[in-house]
Amino acid sequence: MSMTTPKLSEQDIRPVELMAQQRATAVTDVGRMLSRYGEFVAVDCPACGADDARPKYQKNCISYVECRACGTFYVNPRPSPAVLEWFYRGSPNYAYWNEVVFPASEAARHQKIFVPRVDQLLALCRKHAVATNALLEVGAGFGTFCGEVKSRDVFTRVVAVEPTPDLAQTCRKRGLEVIEKPIEQIELASTELFDVVASFEVIEHLFAPREFVEHTVRLLRPGGLLMLTCPNGQGFDVEVLGTASNTVDHEHLNYFNPSSLGRLLAGCGLELVESFTPGKLDAELVRNKVLAGEFDLSSQPFLRRVLIDQWQELGAAFQEFLIASGQSSNMWIVARMPRTHA
Numbered sequence: 524m525s526m527t528t529p530k531l532s533e534q535d536i537r538p539v540e541l542m543a544q545q546r547a548t549a550v551t552d553v554g555r556m557l558s559r560y561g562e563f564v565a566v567d568c569p570a571c572g573a574d575d576a577r578p579k580y581q582k583n584c585i586s587y588v589e590c591r592a593c594g595t596f597y598v599n600p601r602p603s604p605a606v607l608e609w610f611y612r613g614s615p616n617y618a619y620w621n622e623v624v625f626p627a628s629e630a631a632r633h634q635k636i637f638v639p640r641v642d643q644l645l646a647l648c649r650k651h652a653v654a655t656n657a658l659l660e661v662g663a664g665f666g667t668f669c670g671e672v673k674s675r676d677v678f679t680r681v682v683a684v685e686p687t688p689d690l691a692q693t694c695r696k697r698g699l700e701v702i703e704k705p706i707e708q709i710e711l712a713s714t715e716l717f718d719v720v721a722s723f724e725v726i727e728h729l730f731a732p733r734e735f736v737e738h739t740v741r742l743l744r745p746g747g748l749l750m751l752t753c754p755n756g757q758g759f760d761v762e763v764l765g766t767a768s769n770t771v772d773h774e775h776l777n778y779f780n781p782s783s784l785g786r787l788l789a790g791c792g793l794e795l796v797e798s799f800t801p802g803k804l805d806a807e808l809v810r811n812k813v814l815a816g817e818f819d820l821s822s823q824p825f826l827r828r829v830l831i832d833q834w835q836e837l838g839a840a841f842q843e844f845l846i847a848s849g850q851s852s853n854m855w856i857v858a859r860m861p862r863t864h865a
């Protein structure tokens with residue numbers, strides 16, 4: 524699926540002048556998380572449930588393992604749900620993003636991330652002929668997506684699920700209808716179910732992704748669509764950079780790929796509709812790491828040519844190839860609630 528979108532650059536969404544301080548708060552956060560390492564717990568593969576993984580990375584004393592059955596890699600052992608709740612509640616890194624980075628980059632984020640995201644979601648609704656009475660976003664944050672989708676006047680009802688009190692308040696100030704509860708506590712009558720449930724960049728943070736999907740499925744009406752985005756653990760910049768990738772961090776516990784996430788959704792009773800990787804930044808992210816001296820491509824002449832020496836000629840076409848071939852490290856997946864329950 525292609526559509527005209529404004530050019531997105533890393534600088535737009537992560538202004539370089541703000542990121543030194545952000546890195547400092549992230550280091551503090553890693554230390555906080557590791558201070559409760561004794562409460563980390565071992566888990567099976569979050570996508571397929573197999574207990575057959577090999578070590579993949581160590582970064583900041585955190586272990587990432589890769590499932591031999593489905594290729595998902597994941598933090599194991601991982602912070603318990605209680606540790607995660609404590610971690611996010613007191614995170615100086617989150618506070619810095621919320622108070623400094625997001626406000627400073629909000630206009631660019633709105634135009635270059637949220638507008639295209641809404642365009643994409645509405646195009647998927649038309650393509651798959653889903654009703655547009657009610658949309659629910661799980662993990663609405665500042666409500667930027669919900670505000671934008673509401674402004675299009677396609678859905679009659681747009682609801683934001685946001686359990687964090689400050690963020691829920693921000694959503695309400697934008698005039699949004701908010702459910703201020705964790706998803707597992709939401710109970711709906713069959714007449715209140717949603718045509719579309721969407722969740723962007725949430726599932727990779729969760730202790731128990733399968734439970735999250737199971738709770739989400741209960742909110743969809745028969746024939747309704749679930750749309751998720753998350754990093755693709757087999758995408759270009761994640762696989763090339765490995766532990767040098769900013770995506771590989773202590774907050775991201777789950778690194779699905781299109782196939783493994785499809786398997787997870789199917790295991791929760793959904794019909795897989797499509798998955799694709801529309802990420803725009805893979806090539807630039809690797810290039811920026813090389814230019815910053817944080818990653819070495821001297822033994823990779825092909826990548827050095829594409830990403831550095833002939834960037835002007837080849838960079839954009841290379842990124843288009845990654846998107847078209849499903850190899851970008853940002854993915855969407857769409858699944859449908861069956862019309863009749865078994």
Ligand SMILES: [Zn+2]
Nearest residue numbers: 568571590593
């Ligand atoms: Zn697996």
